[in-house]
Amino acid sequence: MADMLELVGRELRQLEATQTFKIEVPLGSAQDAVVRVNGRKVVMLASNNYLGLSNHPEVRSAAIRGIREYGYGVASVRFICGTQDIHLKLEKKIAKFLGMEDAILFSSCWAANEAFFASLTNEKMGMEAYRDVIYSDRLNHASIIDGQRLCRAETCDRKIYRHGDVDDLVRQLEEDRGKDYRLRIIATDGVFSMEGDLAPLDSLAGVAREFGATLFVDDSHGVGVCGRGGRGTPEAKGVHGRIDVLTGTLGKAIGGAAGGYISGRKDLVSFMRQKARTYIFSNSLPPSIVFGATSAFNLLTRDRSIVARLRRNTAYFRKEIATLGYAILAGDHPIVPIMLGEAAAAQEMSRELLKAGVYIRGLWFPVVPKGEARLRAQISAALSLKDIDRALGAFEKVGRRMNVR
Numbered sequence: 001m002a003d004m005l006e007l008v009g010r011e012l013r014q015l016e017a018t019q020t021f022k023i024e025v026p027l028g029s030a031q032d033a034v035v036r037v038n039g040r041k042v043v044m045l046a047s048n049n050y051l052g053l054s055n056h057p058e059v060r061s062a063a064i065r066g067i068r069e070y071g072y073g074v075a076s077v078r079f080i081c082g083t084q085d086i087h088l089k090l091e092k093k094i095a096k097f098l099g100m101e102d103a104i105l106f107s108s109c110w111a112a113n114e115a116f117f118a119s120l121t122n123e124k125m126g127m128e129a130y131r132d133v134i135y136s137d138r139l140n141h142a143s144i145i146d147g148q149r150l151c152r153a154e155t156c157d158r159k160i161y162r163h164g165d166v167d168d169l170v171r172q173l174e175e176d177r178g179k180d181y182r183l184r185i186i187a188t189d190g191v192f193s194m195e196g197d198l199a200p201l202d203s204l205a206g207v208a209r210e211f212g213a214t215l216f217v218d219d220s221h222g223v224g225v226c227g228r229g230g231r232g233t234p235e236a237k238g239v240h241g242r243i244d245v246l247t248g249t250l251g252k253a254i255g256g257a258a259g260g261y262i263s264g265r266k267d268l269v270s271f272m273r274q275k276a277r278t279y280i281f282s283n284s285l286p287p288s289i290v291f292g293a294t295s296a297f298n299l300l301t302r303d304r305s306i307v308a309r310l311r312r313n314t315a316y317f318r319k320e321i322a323t324l325g326y327a328i329l330a331g332d333h334p335i336v337p338i339m340l341g342e343a344a345a346a347q348e349m350s351r352e353l354l355k356a357g358v359y360i361r362g363l364w365f366p367v368v369p370k371g372e373a374r375l376r377a378q379i380s381a382a383l384s385l386k387d388i389d390r391a392l393g394a395f396e397k398v399g400r401r402m403n404v405r
């Protein structure tokens with residue numbers, strides 16, 4: 001028998017020794033372009049507040065109206081008495097925005113992803129003997145990985161294909177062509193959060209059709225961000241409305257509070273309402289969030305300039321940081337990985353940048369491969385060019401001092 005506290009203490013000391021202990025820096029303000037840390041104002045380059053809606057006056061007042069009109073909480077799961085008409089309206093709005101038939105809300109995208117795979121693959125659906133298979137991109141988000149871990153090994157094979165590598169996926173699908181699988185599911189992020197690169201959804205949609213597979217895309221970092229209308233990675237890749245299953249979060253570009261969804265064909269969504277355990281056994285979204293997310297979608301569809309501003313800011317930051325001599329991963333997403341190599345450099349640089357007025361986080365092994373430690377900048381439409389210039393000035397100063405460029 002081991003002592004529980006002794007075990008966790010040992011693990012904590014190990015995290016500290018390997019410099020992988022995660023430190024939370026408390027913000028003394030709302031999430032925005034500029035935030036307050038230890039009483040000082042710093043430029044925020046680390047949040048998923050891509051559209052700057054986290055503290056947008058219209059979204060804030062919508063959320064307050066939600067509380068006034070529908071109360072603070074729903075105190076129930078959806079099928080008991082937790083469905084208000086506003087939940088149904090938001091689901092319709094999400095489906096329409098994404099060009100899909102229907103959508104179902106969850107308390108988070110984590111809950112949506114966790115629900116999706118197990119609900120489908122663990123159900124017999126009238127078949128006594130069956131076997132499903134999931135092909136998953138190697139860099140998929142933890143919620144997709146954990147969702148698949150809930151699929152029973154007796155009835156579901158789980159395979160990994162190389163990141164973004166359609167040929168590797170096709171090779172595996174070819175290998176399995178003769179196998180009598182009930183469902184074949186291809187699972188990918190729309191945008192990969194460590195690299196900021198987009199999945200080749202156009203090719204994947206073709207491959208899924210060719211092999212009779214279901215294409216699942218988690219577009220948490222794409223919705224509101226990618227495509228001219230901010231409709232996500234499918235729009236950017238020319239396959240808007242042609243993905244079988246799209247999940248996403250309301251906790252990043254779409255107001256940044258909380259909530260997630262699965263969207264797809266009507267029957268699939270109805271099936272999830274019956275079978276998804278994180279939906280059936282978990283409280284429904286509070287009215288403030290439903291109102292806030294609704295107003296975020298309204299803003300996004302009404303005012304095209306928000307996405308355009310995000311694009312302008314991203315292009316400006318990418319160009320200028322490269323001009324300063326920093327190595328960045330190419331692309332056009334507001335996630336801009338600034339490659340530094342060693343973990344110690346990323347750790348020191350994020351500390352020094354904070355002192356110089358920029359909030360940015362470093363990523364290192366095991367989150368990214370050894371020797372590929374980086375700072376991950378995330379650009380927002382809320383940033384003014386002056387904010388970005390201030391951040392670039394700090395990069396120049398700290399970079400010169402540390403001699404890292």
Ligand SMILES: Cc1ncc(COP(=O)(O)O)c(C=O)c1O
Nearest residue numbers: 108109110141220249251259260
């Ligand atoms: C790709 C991806 N999927 C899902 C999630 C989880 O979203 P939520 O915060 O709504 O649970 C995240 C959040 O980090 C994400 O990056």
